[in-house]
Amino acid sequence: MSKALQITNLSKTYGNGFTALKGVSLSVEKGDFFALLGANGAGKSTMIGIISSLVNKTSGEVNIHGFDLDTQRSEAKAMIGLVPQEFNFNVFEPVEEILLNQAGYYGVGRSEAKVRAKQLLEQLELWDKRKNMASELSGGMKRRLMIARALIHRPQLLILDEPTAGVDIEIRRSMWDFLKKLNEAGITIILTTHYLEEAENLCRNIAIINKGDIVENTSMKALLSHLQTETFILDLKEPLDALPETDEFILRQIDASTLEVELNKDHSINRIFEVLNTHGIRVSSLRNKTNRLEELFIELVQQSNHDTTQEVSA
Amino acid sequence: MTLTDQMTALKTILIKEVLRFSRIWVQTILPPAITMALYFVIFGKLIGSAIDTSATDGYSYIDYIVPGLIMMSVITNSYSNVVSSFYSAKYQGHIQELLVSPTPNTIILIGFIGGGVIRGLMVGAIVTLVSLFFTDMDVQHPFLTVITLFLTSVLFATAGLINAVYAKSFDDISIVPVFVLTPLTYLGGVFYSIKLLSPFWQTMSLVNPVLYMVNGFRYGILGVSDISIYISLAIILIFIVILFSIAYFLLDKGVGIRS
Ligand SMILES: Nc1ncnc2c1ncn2[C@@H]1O[C@H](COP(=O)(O)OP(=O)(O)OP(=O)(O)O)[C@@H](O)[C@H]1O
Ligand SMILES: [Mg+2]
Numbered sequence: 001m002s003k004a005l006q007i008t009n010l011s012k013t014y015g016n017g018f019t020a021l022k023g024v025s026l027s028v029e030k031g032d033f034f035a036l037l038g039a040n041g042a043g044k045s046t047m048i049g050i051i052s053s054l055v056n057k058t059s060g061e062v063n064i065h066g067f068d069l070d071t072q073r074s075e076a077k078a079m080i081g082l083v084p085q086e087f088n089f090n091v092f093e094p095v096e097e098i099l100l101n102q103a104g105y106y107g108v109g110r111s112e113a114k115v116r117a118k119q120l121l122e123q124l125e126l127w128d129k130r131k132n133m134a135s136e137l138s139g140g141m142k143r144r145l146m147i148a149r150a151l152i153h154r155p156q157l158l159i160l161d162e163p164t165a166g167v168d169i170e171i172r173r174s175m176w177d178f179l180k181k182l183n184e185a186g187i188t189i190i191l192t193t194h195y196l197e198e199a200e201n202l203c204r205n206i207a208i209i210n211k212g213d214i215v216e217n218t219s220m221k222a223l224l225s226h227l228q229t230e231t232f233i234l235d236l237k238e239p240l241d242a243l244p245e246t247d248e249f250i251l252r253q254i255d256a257s258t259l260e261v262e263l264n265k266d267h268s269i270n271r272i273f274e275v276l277n278t279h280g281i282r283v284s285s286l287r288n289k290t291n292r293l294e295e296l297f298i299e300l301v302q303q304s305n306h307d308t309t310q311e312v313s314a
Numbered sequence: 315m316t317l318t319d320q321m322t323a324l325k326t327i328l329i330k331e332v333l334r335f336s337r338i339w340v341q342t343i344l345p346p347a348i349t350m351a352l353y354f355v356i357f358g359k360l361i362g363s364a365i366d367t368s369a370t371d372g373y374s375y376i377d378y379i380v381p382g383l384i385m386m387s388v389i390t391n392s393y394s395n396v397v398s399s400f401y402s403a404k405y406q407g408h409i410q411e412l413l414v415s416p417t418p419n420t421i422i423l424i425g426f427i428g429g430g431v432i433r434g435l436m437v438g439a440i441v442t443l444v445s446l447f448f449t450d451m452d453v454q455h456p457f458l459t460v461i462t463l464f465l466t467s468v469l470f471a472t473a474g475l476i477n478a479v480y481a482k483s484f485d486d487i488s489i490v491p492v493f494v495l496t497p498l499t500y501l502g503g504v505f506y507s508i509k510l511l512s513p514f515w516q517t518m519s520l521v522n523p524v525l526y527m528v529n530g531f532r533y534g535i536l537g538v539s540d541i542s543i544y545i546s547l548a549i550i551l552i553f554i555v556i557l558f559s560i561a562y563f564l565l566d567k568g569v570g571i572r573s
Binding site: 014015049052053054055056073074075077078080082084086087088089090091092093097098100101102103104105106107108109110149153 | 315316318319320322323325326327329330333334337402403406407408410411412413414415416417418568572573
């Protein structure tokens with residue numbers, strides 16, 4: 001069976017000579033919820049641009065639902081819904097008009113488009129704004145309008161480039177629910193995000209791209225199980241004079257009443273409390289130092305940067 | 315994309331284009347009507363009445379310049395509609411709405427050009443109505459008149475699109491109209507018959523494509539022309555084919571719109 005997306009040896013060198021993608025390969029199964037992560041400038045939008053025909057590739061192949069982008073571009077395009085990173089509306093066009101136009105470009109007639117537009121605008125809480133010009137929407141509303149626009153032709157593969165940038169927490173949660181429902185209904189979703197909590201919460205599979213190379217491509221579960229240690233912050237009831245001695249985990253004192261504990265995955269968190277108890281140290285609260293995925297992400301990117309430096313110096 | 319789908323897409327682009335210039339009619343429809351009314355009053359009535367009809371094939375000056383002025387409004391409006399619409403689509407990024415869709419490039423081209431033609435012909439019709447306040451028009455060859463006007467409109471709409479593809483700033487979309495289009499129309503026999511010129515400048519004028527359009531149109535309305543109507547139509551058609559091919563090539567390569 002064909003994949004939702006199959007990328008082979010994809011490269012992109014921009015007109016100014018900058019190589020943003022260095023022969024990456026990637027495949028996404030139908031029905032997947034896939035995260036594409038990477039630092040600023042890693043090449044995520046470039047890759048998405050090529051998939052959605054907004055950027056010309058330098059070499060390589062892209063196949064969408066079995067349609068080759070070079071030889072069956074029209075069919076391939078019909079499969080994709082794109083939510084780009086940057087707003088790209090005609091800001092003088094009314095919200096509903098934007099959706100009707102986009103539907104028309106996919107061959108969906110106006111009367112059918114009106115029905116779909118109403119449904120999507122209601123789901124994304126934009127129905128009240130349907131007569132407003134796009135320029136009159138807030139940033140978060142514009143993001144939601146881009147999602148509605150990407151769905152109006154009922155694509156099989158939805159690609160979202162940082163859909164929740166600048167969206168408040170409440171709307172972000174409701175967007176997550178919305179995306180989860182779409183995915184449950186069978187739509188493959190690929191998203192990029194800088195909120196790793198978002199990727200952890202939504203996505204089953206993940207690829208990490210760094211400086212135009214894919215440095216990790218695995219399931220979220222497998223990736224998180226790579227984590228060897230986890231770091232906790234403990235707030236203490238009373239100021240501490242001296243650190244208790246232990247070799248089961250690493251203890252660091254941040255200030256008088258804050259401790260940092262680095263715990264190996266093989267150990268139980270209970271041991272922390274047992275040790276602290278014997279020293280009469282009482283804990284008032286405990287939290288993760290960072291999102292676990294975040295630590296891993298930084299680790300992987302640093303590792304890959306280190307590798308390339310070594311290659312260069314070798 | 316099936317043919318029916320393509321027609322839906324084309325209809326969508328046309329509706330969008332018409333809505334665009336209608337929303338801003340004060341900038342798009344009203345100015346040419348006012349400018350042309352002024353031309354009719356000043357050149358037609360005031361100055362024109364003092365001009366010897368031997369310079370204008372025996373027609374009163376206003377009758378002679380009306381076809382040229384209608385043609386001039388059609389040219390300017392077809393051109394500027396496409397150049398500003400396509401450039402702002404590029405500038406604001408919403409050209410991407412079309413680029414991600416399966417709408418073929420031919421349909422995108424025809425859609426934008428069609429929008430320019432609709433605006434050009436609409437303004438042409440308004441200017442014609444205005445001209446009827448100053449002169450009677452007795453159209454000699456209605457079919458030729460309409461076909462010349464239509465083809466000219468297509469030609470300049472296409473040229474406007476090519477300009478927009480290359481434009482990198484709002485300045486770039488006014489350079490061509492100011493430095494190329496206006497001189498060509500003014501020197502294209504809108505206000506005079508080239509028979510008034512010395513033989514050298516008569517020959518030079520023949521290089522100017524606008525001359526053929528103005529004269530073809532004038533032939534349609536008045537029945538007189540400096541140029542054969544068939545040559546006029548042939549030249550316009552050749553230009554359309556060349557410019558459309560260039561525009562298609564640019565869009566296909568994604569010049570100025572895809573990195
Ligand atoms: N049109 C362009 N011309 C030249 N270089 C470009 C162009 N677009 C992007 N780049 C470069 O390509 C690299 C990758 O950019 P890209 O937009 O794909 O990154 P990204 O992973 O999406 O980053 P972000 O998280 O900031 O959105 C960057 O170094 C960028 O400067
Ligand atoms: Mg990006």
